[in-house]
Amino acid sequence: MAHHVLDMPIDAGHARALRIGDxxxxxxxxxxxxxxxxxxxxxxxxxxxxxxxxxxxxxxxxNVHRVEPSEAAPxxxxxxxxxxxxxxxxxxxxxxxMDREGVxxxxxxxxxxxxxxxxxxxxxxAYLAIVGGxxxxxxxxxxxxxxxxxxxxxxxxxxxxxxxxxxxxxxxMDSHGGSLFADVQRDVASRRDAVIAxxxxxx
Amino acid sequence: MDLDxxxxxxxxxxxxxxxxxxxxPDIKAGFSDLQARETSAxxxxxxxxxxxxxxxxxxxxxxxxxxxxxxxxxxxxxxNVAFDGAGLKAAxxxxxxxxxxxxxxxxxxVHPITRQNEQTSCGIRVPxxxxxxxxxxETVSVEMIPKxxxxxxxxxxQMLLPSDGINxxxxxxxxxxxxLGGRVCPxxxxxxxxxxxxxxxxxxxxxxATRPLRSACADEDGARIEAELSRxxxxxxxxxxxxxxxxxxxxxxxxxxxxxxxxxxxxVNIQCHSARxxxxxxxxxxxxxx
Ligand code: SF4
Numbered sequence: 001m002a003h004h005v006l007d008m009p010i011d012a013g014h015a016r017a018l019r020i021g022d023x024x025x026x027x028x029x030x031x032x033x034x035x036x037x038x039x040x041x042x043x044x045x046x047x048x049x050x051x052x053x054x055x056x057x058x059x060x061x062x063n064v065h066r067v068e069p070s071e072a073a074p075x076x077x078x079x080x081x082x083x084x085x086x087x088x089x090x091x092x093x094x095x096x097x098m099d100r101e102g103v104x105x106x107x108x109x110x111x112x113x114x115x116x117x118x119x120x121x122x123x124x125x126a127y128l129a130i131v132g133g134x135x136x137x138x139x140x141x142x143x144x145x146x147x148x149x150x151x152x153x154x155x156x157x158x159x160x161x162x163x164x165x166x167x168x169x170x171x172x173m174d175s176h177g178g179s180l181f182a183d184v185q186r187d188v189a190s191r192r193d194a195v196i197a198x199x200x201x202x203x
Numbered sequence: 204m205d206l207d208x209x210x211x212x213x214x215x216x217x218x219x220x221x222x223x224x225x226x227x228p229d230i231k232a233g234f235s236d237l238q239a240r241e242t243s244a245x246x247x248x249x250x251x252x253x254x255x256x257x258x259x260x261x262x263x264x265x266x267x268x269x270x271x272x273x274x275x276x277x278x279x280x281x282x283n284v285a286f287d288g289a290g291l292k293a294a295x296x297x298x299x300x301x302x303x304x305x306x307x308x309x310x311x312x313v314h315p316i317t318r319q320n321e322q323t324s325c326g327i328r329v330p331x332x333x334x335x336x337x338x339x340x341e342t343v344s345v346e347m348i349p350k351x352x353x354x355x356x357x358x359x360x361q362m363l364l365p366s367d368g369i370n371x372x373x374x375x376x377x378x379x380x381x382x383l384g385g386r387v388c389p390x391x392x393x394x395x396x397x398x399x400x401x402x403x404x405x406x407x408x409x410x411x412a413t414r415p416l417r418s419a420c421a422d423e424d425g426a427r428i429e430a431e432l433s434r435x436x437x438x439x440x441x442x443x444x445x446x447x448x449x450x451x452x453x454x455x456x457x458x459x460x461x462x463x464x465x466x467x468x469x470x471v472n473i474q475c476h477s478a479r480x481x482x483x484x485x486x487x488x489x490x491x492x493x
Contacts, residue, residue: 036318063269063309080307083269086353086386110386110445131252132353132388132444133477135269136260155309170446181385184447188381188439195435196377201370
């Protein structure tokens with residue numbers, strides 16, 4: 001169980017070095033995306049001017065303050081509370097996100113499914129689990145909102161954050177077919193009948 | 204007592220912000236209970252991060268979770284209170300809007316078809332307002348619940364058959380909790396509605412999910428079933444965030460209603476670990492926040 005400190009962006013080799021159970025701290029850059037961002041990018045073929053190649057995206061829609069543009073707020077937004085949303089809703093976009101935009105890592109909560117695992121194996125990527133709902137803490141890892149695109153979808157815009165030691169995050173899914181979420185699901189499924197029986201509710 | 208609607212508006216604004224920032228004491232105590240029992244190292248680490256987050260939110264005056272939720276206001280109005288009903292609803296809505304604008308909260312509410320976000324946390328029939336009455340003299344209590352979406356998406360209704368019995372109700376609850384896994388931000392409160400009509404059953408599940416910890420169902424049989432299910436869900440091994448461990452749920456809560464001879468409805472509604480709610484009481488003596 002290694003700890004990796006990654007200066008983003010990274011290449012496929014770095015992504016493939018991550019194994020489930022490892023921990024990761026991200027540095028420099030992180031992008032924020034969410035349902036509407038992905039629907040517009042892939043179902044409506046909208047293109048972004050931001051370069052996501054080799055980067056990590058986090059499933060988020062932040063609370064921000066509108067401020068006068070300055071060095072600390074280049075596009076006039078200051079972070080207020082930035083957290084993470086349930087990843088599974090965005091399962092069908094992982095492959096396209098990696099293929100068309102070159103994304104390597106997904107930061108989210110709750111895990112993702114077989115399509116994502118397949119995309120990671122084929123293209124070299126990983127899922128980094130963050131603690132959902134711990135947004136006040138997460139916000140302290142964000143330095144600035146560097147850029148924003150597709151802001152007509154606000155708050156589901158495409159966000160670019162500058163980050164300081166963002167993590168530790170847990171590698172929940174890797175490019176070798178490993179998924180902590182699937183492991184737990186299998187374990188839970190194997191306990192189900194005994195739990196039901198303990199309730200006297202088998203029939 | 205004449206209910207001052209300007210005052211109510213301000214209370215509704217402040218309650219939204221308080222709910223987002225301050226985790227209720229019963230949930231904090233619930234975290235301590237889970238930490239004492241958790242055996243998985245990952246589970247313990249995740250619970251530790253959640254507790255740290257509560258402290259960071261208090262220290263930095265930040266909101267606990269980025270999801271500002273769907274705003275719900277539950278009012279209980281006592282005897283000898285005079286108010287204009289339409290004005291009351293408008294005041295609640297204005298309070299909700301003001302919280303959003305004045306505190307630059309993320310508006311998480313959209314039109315269901317166009318997906319248009321008015322950036323006010325309000326929309327058609329939202330905020331959700333429930334009004335009930337009780338026998339307290341000259342007292343109005345307002346509870347605000349920002350219901351987070353990750354856990355709200357963990358909602359299910361099944362019109363079981365009478366011949367399926369209560370055992371099918373229990374299996375339904377266990378199987379839905381398994382199906383949801385880590386998606387609903389465990390540890391959770393699993394709200395279960397049993398009986399009523401389809402809509403009442405779902406509403407009961409929401410009441411159960413948002414009831415304080417260590418409270419019990421008023422019905423003896425309901426209380427027994429919630430105790431049984433509370434034990435059972437934590438033997439599944441889902442754990443905090445679905446990454447394994449004992450702490451799947453703080454508790455399972457059950458609320459019941461009489462139902463039709465042909466029906467056996469069950470509903471599940473989940474509350475996540477960011478189990479936020481805030482309450483204020485208005486009396487002729489002034490306003491107090493819980
Ligand atoms: S499910 Fe709850 S804790 Fe998790 S992100 Fe949503 S509101 Fe926050």
